[in-house]
Amino acid sequence: MKKHYQKIPFCILAACMFFVILTSGCTYNGPNPLENTPATPTNSVTAETTQSVQSGSTQPTVSWKDFYPDHTEQEKSQLIEKAKDEILRVFPTVDRSTLNGEWVEHARTNGAGTEMIGSPYIDFENLEFSSGENREFVIEVDPESMKVIYYSPYKGTYSSAKITYGEGKEKAVEFIKKAQGGDSIADDPDAYTVMKNEYASGGRPMASVSYYKKFNGVPYESNRVSAEYDLSRDKVERYFDYTANPGLLSGLTTLSPEPDITLEEAKQIFENKISGKYDLDELELEYSETSSFDTYLLWWDDDNIVYADDPNPIPLVWFITCSDKDSREEYEETGVSPESGAFIIDAHTGEIYWLKYGEISIKKYLS
Incomplete structure (x- = not known):
């Protein structure tokens, strides 16, 4: 089968990251890239069917102009x-x-x-x-x-x-x-x-x-x-x-830190999005945290959110990377990172903010 995966340029998130992504030599006990969570079967969960009122949501009363x-x-x-x-x-x-x-x-x-x-x-x-x-x-x-x-x-x-x-x-x-x-x-x-x-x-x-x-x-x-x-x-x-600025950051972090969308539901939203183009059974997807963190759950404080003139709250998101069968085989041969895709999904609403896998690319800022 022709390889379709593409290594992920995480630096656009640093515009999201130095996100230069930190991998080797880290002091936290992160997962082995070849020993990650297997993909779950796709069912009817979608971003549209999981929309909900964001828990603890309040509209920010501050903006960058105050500081x-x-x-x-x-x-x-x-x-x-x-x-x-x-x-x-x-x-x-x-x-x-x-x-x-x-x-x-x-x-x-x-x-x-x-x-x-x-x-x-x-x-x-x-x-x-x-x-x-x-x-x-x-x-x-x-x-x-x-x-x-x-x-x-x-x-x-x-x-x-x-x-x-x-x-x-x-x-x-x-x-x-x-x-x-x-x-x-x-x-x-x-x-x-x-x-x-x-x-x-x-x-x-x-x-x-x-x-x-x-x-x-x-x-x-x-x-x-x-x-x-x-x-x-x-x-x-x-x-x-x-x-x-601490006052700006705290004033924009107004949502609940408890997700309404589970980690498994976030994975299903991703799989539903790519399943129209790729056969999930052939991919054999496995999931892991981004290599700077040992958690999937983050506050997504992109500049387009924090420094918007009329800002929305900083969203709570699931930030997940994945590998597939082909990328893991290449890792065994070359030692190149097995990551073949990544996505950011709102942990309260299920909305996809960023996704990259093969030929599928989504990039959405809130501002």
Whole structure:
């Protein structure tokens, strides 16, 4: 039979994820990719027949505008200067003369020409360090919290590790605390934590640390802080702070954390959607969590939801990946991830927000 599966580009969810999806070396005890839940027989459950009033639903009374006021050009210039001071606090050896900040608005267009929305930020491109680096970097600063929210080189070249993974992990955590200041997610005992040793799996010499916010025991899919520590240079290589303003996030998380749609019903909705094109008996589908998490149930805090002008509540979703017989056979031969599909389904209504399997693709934002 001709292979029809397609590896999933999860980075569109990071627009949903760094969702770079974390797999090997994680500290949680996730499932073996070849020992996952078998598919259940398809029956009459559909998204249409499972629509219901969302449990505990209340319309949000906040929006991003409550936390990001309009600024005059003079105010923007003053905030850019403050942002330079914050950058030098976190990165003392940055050459201040290379810091040329540009204000990025809530609505913008990315390099590919795609219209986007998100929190406003101050962008510093092509900055340089006064010593110790011969590469250029980009840094972004939130103008209201006045915190660094993004840091990365334009390119990476790596050599053998000079410090251990354990040392790199500890230094990554310390950097997160330094960048975030006194109230760091690294000190939150309820945060969902993912640690990854890329070097141990033959990858880059990196220790990766991520902390995800949770509400009522359920992790947010995107609200996280991540740091990659370069074991060969003994310094932070990349840093991301994708946490929304706490007041905005809590004001949009108004739904019940208890799903109305069961996990098995969510799988059936997916199977019903693809069964018109594919023979489920031949596929032999098996299901697993996304590799950044050891849970299927998440708050889906996509920017198109969180930063909408008239926002809906952040939905509770089932986020599920699957493998089929062909992809598992390829995994045995090549070691390539056996995931062949994924889907996001509203855990209260059964609506499909995102689905990818073979030639079937669905992408729906709530805004």
